[in-house]
Amino acid sequence: SPTRSYALSEAPRTIPAVREHTPARGPGWRPAPGSAVSVAAGSGALDDEARLLARELGIAHRAEAEARAGDIELALDTGQDGGPESYALTVRDGRVRISGPDEAGVFYGTRTVKQALRSGGALPEGVVRDRPGRPQRGLLVDIARKHFTAAWLEARIRELADLKLNQLHLHFADDQAVRIESTTHPEVVAPQHLTKAEVRRLLALADSLHVTLVPEFDSPGHLGAVLAAHPSLQLRTAGGTPVRGAIDIANPASARLVDELLREYAELFPGPYFHVGADEYRALTARNPEATYPALAAEARERYGPQARVQDLATGWLNDRAAVVRAAGKQPKAWNDGIHGGGVVTADRGIEVEYWTGREIGARPPAPYLAEGRKLVNLNSQYLYYVLGEPNQFTYPTGREVYEQWTPLVLRGSQPVPERYSGQVLGGRFAVWCDLANAQTPDQVAAGIRLPLRALAQKVWDPREPQLPWADFTRLADRLDRP
Incomplete structure (x- = not known):
């Protein structure tokens, strides 16, 4: 025939x-x-x-x-x-x-x-x-401000795996709550939380699907839930006014408490990363931090010399916390606005910089970090921040914006950094922040991030010109997502 x-x-x-x-x-x-x-x-x-x-x-x-x-x-x-x-x-x-x-x-x-x-x-x-274009590709979920069930997180892990995304970052402690069980300090944990048994099940599922869970325990800011149980450690101004969410980094007891929690959670999460936060420490937003917080200023001079400022004390805090998680076998990560320039103390260059902000007053652009040889992960707040309730001029990003305008080199605003820095940009992560927690249900969050997450998956896997027009990409996504 x-x-x-x-x-x-x-x-x-x-x-x-x-x-x-x-x-x-x-x-x-x-x-x-x-x-x-x-x-x-x-x-x-x-x-x-x-x-x-x-x-x-x-x-x-x-x-x-x-x-x-x-x-x-x-x-x-x-x-x-x-x-x-x-x-x-x-x-x-x-x-x-x-x-x-x-x-x-x-x-x-x-x-x-x-x-x-x-x-x-x-x-x-x-x-x-x-093959992927970048080694770190994933999703951040703020489970501190809003409780998400283990089942909801399991569904996200499966979704990430099918899209060849390999990280789920859990921001689990903030001013509103600590959402993972602690045996060293159960007093700081919210009634609605993930048990360690639930976390271990998430870890087992993630491991089987080649997804790494990245824990984040933020300090020295965003510690309101911890300070509610330990009010003596709360930072106060010269006039005695307590500062929301900020721990007193001049008090040795503050470091002991945070480090006990870091070690406990580092033991729970076997992956190679631990995010130590470091962003938005309110002592540094004062017009004159040295005058507003004289005890911090005095401690800075005592530790680091007569030219040291409050900024240097905060940088020393970051370096110490990075050392704690590194001793536990973890690669430390921190937010870019916690890594300052021009001080007496320099932030540990081995900390991976998670670059998010173009909005914060005084925030440094990406170029200085890259010029110092630092490695960055892209969480550009213009394209990759899904902030519940859309406060502070945030708007829900669309998949089309990510697909057509963003690449891993677009770290701030809409302009890429020079191609010569490409090897220092490790990847990107889409972020769900729950500032107004009741603005959406968990199901609405999952629906809202569906197309942006798929667009991100395409761009971190292969940042070249998209092969499909956006309309065809969405039709393909719809077909792939049918039961």
Whole structure:
């Protein structure tokens, strides 16, 4: 009989789009009776990924068994180029092979399979070679000002994983509440909170889906919930007025309390990062901090010399907290407005800068941080801040704005930093802040961030010119999100 002719295949339709597809002629692949997800010999570490994909596709699973006709085979290939989150996906002769140098990359290949089948009904013939453009990609949720259930957070972890996003940042302590159980200081924790057992279940799910949970315990500001239980540690002006949310960083007892909490939570979260906050310390917003807070000024001079100011004492506090989490095996992170320039004390250059603000009075632009050689993560408040109730001139960002105007190099406002700094920009994160907590329900939050999160996923995976017009991107997102 004559040989059947096949058209040249098109790239699979996914979010984020695959970086490279070499098309071939052929029927592609779709599940059929007898299809299974198999694990190549010596790649048993991929068994969880194989079981998950098999469940999602409704086909069988075979652990470390030779692939058969119609199968998807998962394989580790430590010699494969592209980095730990890269993968190759080959569709040929009725079979699929997903390989990568690490489990994360192979997992992302399974996400491409899942999405391609949902968007087009089949995996196209040919070879996909894919990798992320940035190592840190994710979502921040302010669970301090608004309680979100463990089930809601589990849904976000699954959503992030399907979009090849790899971080969920939990801002769990603020003036309003501390929302994770503490055994060292239970008195600071709100009645509505996540138990440690719930956090461990979130961690287990996240680990299985290659998502890292990034905890944030903010200080020396945003500590109102802690200070409600420890009022003697609250910062006061020269006239004795208590300062909302600010701890007295001249008091050694303040450091002991915060460090006990940092160590406890660092032990709970096994991931490589810990965010220590450092933003919006109200002592530094006074017109003359040295006159308004003479005790802080005196302590600064005592510790750091006669030229030291309150700013230097705050920088010393940041460095000390970074040292605590580093001793616990964590990479410290801090907000950019807690990392000051021009003082006697310099912020630890090993702290990753989470750059968010173009609004704060006196906030430094990104260039000085980059010129100092610091590494930054992009949380540009113009594009990536979803602030409940839209206070202080914030508006809910749209996915289209992120998709068409933002890239990881657009750190402040709408202008990118020079390309020469690209290697110092580690990625980006979309942020949900719950300033007016009752403005939206959790379900409304999930719906509101759906398209912006998908746009972010595309731009941190591949910041080049989008391959699809926005209207087509939204139609693809809708198709992929159908049950």
